[in-house]
Amino acid sequence: MAPTLTLYGLIAVGVYLVSLILHRIFGRSILDNIDGPPSNSILTGNLPALFDPDGWDFQQDLEENYGEVVKIRGLFSKPQLYVFDPVALQSIVQQSDAYEEDPIFMKVYGLLWGPGIQSCIGADHHRYRKFITPAFAPGKIREMIPLFYEVAEKVRDGLISPFVSGGPSKVDMDPAYASSLIVAQLDLNNIFGRTSLEVIGRTSIGYSFDSMIPGQDTRNEYAETLKELLPTVFKFKLFFPFLPRACEIGSAAFRRFVVDVIPSKTLHRARDMVDLMEPGYHIEDDSKDIMTLLLKANLTAEEGMFLTDEELVGQTGLLISAAMDTTSSALDRIFHILSLHRDVQDKLRAEIVEAPEHMDYEQLGSLPYLDGFVREVLRLYPPVTPVMNREAWRTVENTTLPLGTPLVGVDGQLITSIPVPKNTTIYIAIQAANRNRRIWGDDALEFKPDRWQNGKAGAQTERLCGIYGNMMTFLGGGRSCLGFKFALLEIKVIMSVLLRSFTFSPADDSIKWKMSGMIAVPSVEGKVELPLMVENLKH
Ligand code: HEM
Known part of the structure; x- marks a missing residue:
């Protein structure tokens, strides 16, 4: 009896799918x-x-x-x-x-991070957005600039270290200039991934993911997993449309069982990653970070506007994910372009060295060539790849x-x-x-x-x-990027610190840009990386 029922069920599903396809092909739209x-x-x-x-x-x-x-x-x-x-x-x-x-992407984000600004629509989204927006006001971002410099200078010191000590990277001495000039080939994608995570970790939850100690690749497991998470999950993108329904079948334990028995290494890798993200991270400091601002705002929020603990945690994971890959992709593209346009690089450096070593909010916005350069890169090469989903609903x-x-x-x-x-x-x-x-x-x-x-x-x-x-690049309207000023200042601080100390030129490897998940990433022979020759100007 049972097998017959299953067979009829399968036939019914098959007939439905075939009629759906025939309708789509021959029906009028x-x-x-x-x-x-x-x-x-x-x-x-x-x-x-x-x-x-x-x-x-x-x-x-x-x-x-x-x-x-x-x-x-x-x-x-x-x-x-x-x-x-x-x-x-x-x-x-x-x-x-x-x-x-698109509700499908909402579902994916919700499954990955829990409830938060990027996993909901309508009144809930409005509530999150109203709550979070003040944390990105110019006055708040202004206070974060010293921290951007602190991280940028650690990155600079990290880049100097292989020059002075051999370090972990491939070091390529130019014999003609060995005593005065030192050139190294470095994977800047690795460095900017670490940098953007460190900046958002410190500013959002006061947590340092990476000591950025010169010469040490000390990325922790959370950071590694975060970087791989979206590309891994996006391998299942053609199944996304079925997610909302699939999430309603049976209990959570049953769905977990189904995921466990499906013989797919990638699916199991995605499962393990989500498990790892679950416990989150440990907050060390509670001073001026975005989480502290949200917690304080929660205390005084009017009825119906405050966030639950689960929402606050989900929110922070979403913020870190929204900020990390995008900014790191922008930095990768910027330094790749700088390496290809030496004249532009020199002109930028000349403008930067004339400016104060530590600039404030207004000064960072007032260097005309730096500003035009960043705009042009973000226009021509938006980090979020050309497609964003929305649905007439x-x-x-x-x-x-x-x-x-x-x-x-x-x-x-x-x-x-x-x-x-x-x-x-x-x-x-x-x-x-x-x-x-x-x-x-x-x-x-x-x-x-x-x-x-x-x-x-x-x-x-x-x-x-x-x-x-x-x-x-940062969209417009009610779902536009909340962190765009944050990202621009971070990018400008990192550029101004690094261009004072180094020149950047192409390495031998040919770099191809790929779409990974929704983000553009540099790659060499299928591996995400950005190898560039970096020359120390302050030897
Ligand atoms: C160059 C870097 C960045 C780019 C290109 C970028 C781009 C975008 C885009 C296109 C969206 C709209 C996404 C959608 O509709 O689904 C978005 C949303 C968002 N971004 Fe960014 N972003 C960047 C950096 C950041 C940073 C640094 C932060 C936080 C510190 C941030 C926080 C957010 C948030 C919270 C949203 C969701 C807004 C909402 O749904 O109302 N972004 N971003």
């Missing part, structure tokens, strides 16, 4: 008239190409060969939209009642996406707005928006720090709704 690339597979659509670690060419094809809203195919060929039209973007990020963060059955530039439909007619059915996945194409020729000019794809004057790039007439520099 209101989005049929939007142009886009052919689907690569009935089952997975264009998703493998979109999420491929080397998917830059596919993204470029979307950016250059269709309109500013492109139709792609998702699971079971469901139509999805890849959007970089500025008016459409504004409508998406600002109409929080019509569009919300339940409050309205269907919604309408307004367009700044009309599209030519598949039927050859002009389209001035797009009716979007409920539950349509929309990708905010951050990089495509940042490189849109209509906004940035014909040289949009060129790296030109000089295009920036007083925080503005040329005579732009078209606005993007991003919170920083008319670009989408």
Whole structure:
């Protein structure tokens, strides 16, 4: 009896899936008239190409060969939209009642960290955001600058150590200059991963993950795991859509049993990582860190606004994760570009050495070339890779996406707005928006720090709704990055300290940028690393 029932059950599921696929392929969709690339597979659509670690060419094809809203195919060929039209973007990020963060990603974040700002929508998100925003006010970030310098100077000392003592890195003496100049090949990805974790650890929970002792690679297990966590979890991205339902099947113990018996090393690695993150970290100091600010704010929060202990802990894990990989990716890209453009590097160094050794909030913002350089890198190479998920969701059955530039439909007619059915996945194409020729000019794809004057790039007439520099790097609207000023100051402090002491040039290895999870990372022969030649100027 039981096997027959199981068989009928399986047949029913099979029939449902086949009818779903047939409906998707042969049924009509209101989005049929939007142009886009052919689907690569009935089952997975264009998703493998979109999420491929080397998917830059596919993204470029979307950016250059269709309109500013492109139709792609998702699971079971469901139509999805890849959007970089500025008016459409504004409508998406600002109409929080019509569009919300994809519930699937919310679920993933919630499973990894517990309740927190990136794992919820609606009123809960509003409550978290209102609660956390004051911790990132300019006055609070100003107080963190000495700590940024403290960490940056430890990094500098750490970089000097292999030069003086041999250290753990490959040391390559230039015989002609051996007595005066010393050059070493160092993996800056490792160094910036440690740096950004140390900065966010110290500022968010007053905890030092890494003593940054010169010459010692002392990253702890939590730090190592954190770095690997999202890339590992993202290996299962095609299964994400099933997560919300899967999490409702049986008890937690049963779901754990299922994970244990599935014969997948990667899944077991992800399970072990989440276990390790569970106990969290130990708070050593309670002075000015963000956690202390949140705890204090909790004491005086009005009814319904305070956070539970579980929420506070979840929040901190999310903050560390939001800050670490993004800032480390930005630093990697910055130093890779510096190594490739020696003239730019020299010009920056000249500006920096003229400035005070320890700059305050205003001074860090007032070096024009440094400011233009950072803006240009973050425009052309946003660390969060071009796709961010949002979904037209339940409050309205269907919604309408307004367009700044009309599209030519598949039927050859002009389209001035797009009716979007409920539950349509929309990708905010951050990089495509940042490189849109209509906004940035014909040289949009060129790296030109000089295009920036007083925080503005040329005579732009078209606005993007991003919170920083008319670009989408930190998003805009009610889910924009809360830590963007923090990140910019951290980056500028680290650049100013390191450029005073070192020059950076390419090593022999060829560096390729990959998409890892949602973050761009440098890699050499498949391994995440950024080998650069570093020359000590203060020998
Ligand atoms: C260059 C570095 C960074 C980049 C490019 C970046 C980018 C972003 C982006 C694109 C989002 C929107 C994500 C979404 O909608 O799911 C975001 C959200 C967020 N970021 Fe950042 N970020 C950076 C650094 C930081 C730092 C240093 C912190 C904290 C110290 C931080 C805290 C947050 C938080 C809390 C959110 C969630 C906001 C919300 O959901 O309301 N970020 N970030």
